[in-house]
Every structure is written in structure tokens, then in C-alpha cells.
Amino acid sequence: MTSSEVWDEDTATRYDASSAEMFTPDVIEPTVDFLAGLAGSGPALEFAIGTGRVGIPLAGRGVAVTGIELSEPMAAQLRQKDPGLPVVMGDMATTRVPGEYELVYLVFNTISNLRTQAEQVECFRNAARHLKPGGRFVIELWVPAIRRMPPGQSAVPMTLGDGHLVFDTYDLATQACASHHYFTEPDGTTRYSAGNFRYIWPAECDLMAQLAGLEFEARYAGWHRTPFTADSESHVSVWRKPNVQALVPPVAGIAASPGSSVQ
Structure with a gap:
């Protein structure tokens, strides 16, 4: 088990409604367009598939989608909507699914649910283990809003919408982050929930990819491929598993000439 929090039945039941803005066509369609284009005719694996917000419509495009999910209540919500989409229970850093995939992906900041750097590195390595040569690993991740914080301040307002306020608090020494959510219920009462994360800088993601043997391919500001x-x-970032065969190591006592390999 990783350090990721496991979402309970109450959270899973509320998830689709509380994240309704992430289910709108203007959010889903460019996301699915982007991922379907990379998957092509090959299968795709979604880490932390949740209730199927992206996995179900991507499968609807003809992509063979499999999911990994840590929360049984979240997976149960997905199964109610699409009983045929296979979901393997486990964490995204260590769980192995049979087969190789053209695409492995993580959306909506989910890699930050892993709250240690070591686990985040293992997530990249787990993605690499599942990819075919030439396959891609894609993540969608927020850039820490630390620039918004004046000296001495530890909280940043992230969402100030009607009925939903979000403030993030940061520990700059550990890169720990907590999102504090305040919901206004129909009866006028306020409901509070919080989630704990570890934020990652884009350049740090690239180093994690290198440690996993993946090559940087592209980074965009969003699913529309804006710069x-x-x-x-x-950012939406893409790394590729190299499509090359390892060279045969030289035979002991025989030196290979520069630029050549021993056959």
C-alpha cells in the first residue's frame, strides 16, 4: 500500500456531482481527442481511473481501456456506469496488469496523490513497465501556485466559485500540499473536506521520467496543445518509451571499435 489516501464510499458517491465541471463536454472532448490520438489502435491503461470520467468516453472511441484503481467505492461507481470496462484493484506505483500498452495515462493531478517522491518515481517506472516500445506516458498536472503567496503566507485560494471554496496550503520544505474544500449544501450548511498531496514541478517530472527510462516528447498548457x-x-506532458533494442554487451577480452557493437 502506498501513502495515497483511499477515497471512501461517501466521497465516491459524491464525486461526479462535486466535480461536475470536469465532466462537461468542453473538458472531456479535448482530453479524449488527445489520448485517443496517442493510443491509436493500441490498448490504453489509466492509472487511478476513479469513476471513469475519462476512461469510459475513451473506451467509447474504440480504445481498449483498462484501469487501475485503489478505492473500491470509486471502482464500484465506474462499474455501475460501464460493467464491461476492466478495473484492477491496486495502487498506481506498484500494481502490475498483464500485457503491454500503447498508452498509459494519469489525469486531473492524480499522481500527486502519491505523497512521497520515491512513490512518484515508482509510478513513472510502473508506467514504463506497462508500455510497449514506442508507447507514451501522459500526465495532466497542476503547476504549484506558490508564486501567489506573499512572504509569510501558507495558503492560496484556488477556487472561489458559488457554493465551493478551495484553499491550498503548502509546506515548501517537503512539497506537501493540502487542499481544503468548503461546500455550501442546499440547506445552507457548510461541508468541509480535505485532501493531502505532494506537488511536483514539471522539471522534476522530467527527471522522474529519465529514471524510468522514458524520453521527453512534449509539454502543453492543456489538452488543446496550447504552448x-x-x-x-x-501542463499535459508526454514521455515516450524508446523503440530501440539494447546492444549486445562485448565479449570479455574483445574490445569493440568506437561506434560499433559486437554481433
Whole structure:
């Protein structure tokens, strides 16, 4: 078991409604377009598939989608909507699913649910283990909003919508982050929930990919492939598993000439 929090039945039941803005066509369609284009005719594996927000419509495009999910209540919500989509119970850092995939992906900041750097590195390695040569690993992740914090402040307002306020608190020494959610219920009462994460910088993601044997391919500000800049608040990044065979090591006592390999 990793350090990721496991979402309970109450959270899973509320998830689709509380995240309704993430289910709208203007969010889902470009996400699925992007992922379907990379998957092509090959199968895809979603880490932390949740209730199937992305996996179900991607499967609807003809992509053979399999999911890994840590929370049984979240997987139960998915099964109610699509009983035929296979979901393997386990964490995204260590759980192994049979087969090789053209695409492995993580959406909506989910890699940050792993709250140690070591586990996040293992997540990249787990993605690499599942990929075919030439396959891609894609993550969608927010850029930490630390620039918004004046000196001495530890909280940043992230969402100030009607009925839903979100404040993030940061520990700059450990890269720990907590999201504090305040919901206004129909009866006028306030419901509070919190989630704990570890934030990751884009350059740190690239180093994790290198440790997993993956090569950087592209980074965008979002699913529409808009350019990523210093002012971008999120990114969609793509790494590729090299499509090359390892060279045969030289036979002891025989030196290979520069630029050549021993056959």
C-alpha cells in the first residue's frame, strides 16, 4: 500500500456531482481527442481511473481501456456506469496488469496523490513497465501556485466559485500540499473536506521520467496543445518509451571499435 489516501464510499458517491465541471463536454472532448490520438489502435491503461470520467468516453472511441484503481467505492461507481470496462484493484506505483500498452495515462493531478517522491518515481517506472516500445506516458498536472503567496503566507485560494471554496496550503520544505474544500449544501450548511498531496514541478517530472527510462516528447498548457509557458497553471506532458533494442554487451577480452557493437 502506498501513502495515497483511499477515497471512501461517501466521497465516491459524491464525486461526479462535486466535480461536475470536469465532466462537461468542453473538458472531456479535448482530453479524449488527445489520448485517443496517442493510443491509436493500441490498448490504453489509466492509472487511478476513479469513476471513469475519462476512461469510459475513451473506451467509447474504440480504445481498449483498462484501469487501475485503489478505492473500491470509486471502482464500484465506474462499474455501475460501464460493467464491461476492466478495473484492477491496486495502487498506481506498484500494481502490475498483464500485457503491454500503447498508452498509459494519469489525469486531473492524480499522481500527486502519491505523497512521497520515491512513490512518484515508482509510478513513472510502473508506467514504463506497462508500455510497449514506442508507447507514451501522459500526465495532466497542476503547476504549484506558490508564486501567489506573499512572504509569510501558507495558503492560496484556488477556487472561489458559488457554493465551493478551495484553499491550498503548502509546506515548501517537503512539497506537501493540502487542499481544503468548503461546500455550501442546499440547506445552507457548510461541508468541509480535505485532501493531502505532494506537488511536483514539471522539471522534476522530467527527471522522474529519465529514471524510468522514458524520453521527453512534449509539454502543453492543456489538452488543446496550447504552448506551455512560465505563466501556465497546469501542463499535459508526454514521455515516450524508446523503440530501440539494447546492444549486445562485448565479449570479455574483445574490445569493440568506437561506434560499433559486437554481433
